Amino acid sequence: xxxxxxxxxxxxxxxxxxxxxxTKGAAASxxxxxxxxxxxxxxxxxxDSLISRLAGAxxxxxxxxxxxxxxxxVLWDHEAIEELLAYKxxxxxxxxxxxxxxPWLNGMRNTLNAQIFSFRHPNFLIVSAxxxxxxxxxxxxxxxxxxxxxxQAGGVPSNTFFRHDREAQADRALQSQxxxxxAANDSxxxxxxxxxxxxxxxxxxxxxxxxxxxxxxxPDRLSHGSLVAEMTNHLAPGVVLTPGxxxxxxxxxxxxxxxxx
Numbered sequence: 477x478x479x480x481x482x483x484x485x486x487x488x489x490x491x492x493x494x495x496x497x498x499t500k501g502a503a504a505s506x507x508x509x510x511x512x513x514x515x516x517x518x519x520x521x522x523x524d525s526l527i528s529r530l531a532g533a534x535x536x537x538x539x540x541x542x543x544x545x546x547x548x549x550v551l552w553d554h555e556a557i558e559e560l561l562a563y564k565x566x567x568x569x570x571x572x573x574x575x576x577x578x579p580w581l582n583g584m585r586n587t588l589n590a591q592i593f594s595f596r597h598p599n600f601l602i603v604s605a606x607x608x609x610x611x612x613x614x615x616x617x618x619x620x621x622x623x624x625x626x627x628q629a630g631g632v633p634s635n636t637f638f639r640h641d642r643e644a645q646a647d648r649a650l651q652s653q654x655x656x657x658x659a660a661n662d663s664x665x666x667x668x669x670x671x672x673x674x675x676x677x678x679x680x681x682x683x684x685x686x687x688x689x690x691x692x693x694x695p696d697r698l699s700h701g702s703l704v705a706e707m708t709n710h711l712a713p714g715v716v717l718t719p720g721x722x723x724x725x726x727x728x729x730x731x732x733x734x735x736x737x
Contacts (some may be wrong), residue, residue: 485635490502499562519562523671524601529559530673535717539705543681546719552678556716557724561731565599567591569731570725574608579629581662588670589657589735593650595674602667603728607677607721611684613637613664616678619710638665640714667712677721681707712726 520526524730533556546552569587573580584602591600606614612629619625620635640663647655654660664674685703688694694703718724729735 519559519564521564521655523565523601524546524562526559526565526601527671530556533559535709535711535713535715537709539708541699541701542705542708543701544676552719554568557675557718557727559729560601560603560716563601566601566732567597568601568603568728568733569736570603570605571736572725572726573604573606574609576609576613576632578610580604580610581664581667582659583661584667584671584672585657587665588672593657602672603671603733604667604674605677605725605728606674608682610682611676614712614715615707616710616712619707622695623688636647637663639663640665664712673716674712674714675705675716675718675721675724676711677718677724678704678708679720 503528520529533553535553536550542551571584584604588602591597609628612625613635615625617635626633641660644654644658645656645659649655650657654657681704685700688703689700698706711717725735
């Protein structure tokens with residue numbers, strides 16, 4: 477089981493890097509949405525294949541302005557979502573995560589450990605439906621500083637949610653209380669390395685941008701659509717943008733994902 481976990485980590489590291497660079501493919505996305513050659517075929521049957529396919533799914537991050545309600549699939553990461561919905565491995569869970577200060581990262585790590593090492597499901601997949609205050613963790617440090625996000629995150633001074641504990645990562649002993657499978661390795665980056673996929677919500681960004689504008693936290697005096705576009709462009713590499721989280725959760729439930737609140 478050690479080699480399986482190591483393989484998961486290596487592949488996720490490659491996929492996150494690829495996803496962060498992938499900004500092309502809008503034309504192919506439109507073709508796929510219209511039912512052309514770009515349609516994704518039958519889903520991946522194991523985690524390794526899924527991660528490889530997600531690495532090739534584009535993430536558009538060059539928006540200048542976006543509308544409130546997204547109608548065109550090129551405005552969200554629909555290829556990546558389609559890959560996740562079509563995944564034939566498993567088991568699969570979708571976690572409804574809204575509280576940035578809650579035990580969400582610890583809970584997902586514990587579940588990974590039990591599913592992979594206890595129940596012997598190496599292709600187990602967790603998707604984090606990240607919205608509400610928790611979505612602040614998916615924005616990069618530039619956004620935290622520009623829009624004073626620590627005020628919205630309970631006083632956390634900076635986005636520490638992507639920090640790796642290199643010492644913990646290097647300790648692969650399964651029972652180590654300070655190793656790779658312990659609470660010492662609780663971060664979004666660590667969970668991504670183990671195969672967890674983090675979704676972000678466009679509608680939450682829209683509502684949050686409205687709050688920033690009303691409270692005068694808008695140093696560039698951007699329009700509503702431009703402010704949301706900027707935050708979308710600053711989602712962390714590997715994050716998958718959805719048009720709206722509650723509606724997207726339903727899609728995942730219909731595809732067989734078990735809902736965890």
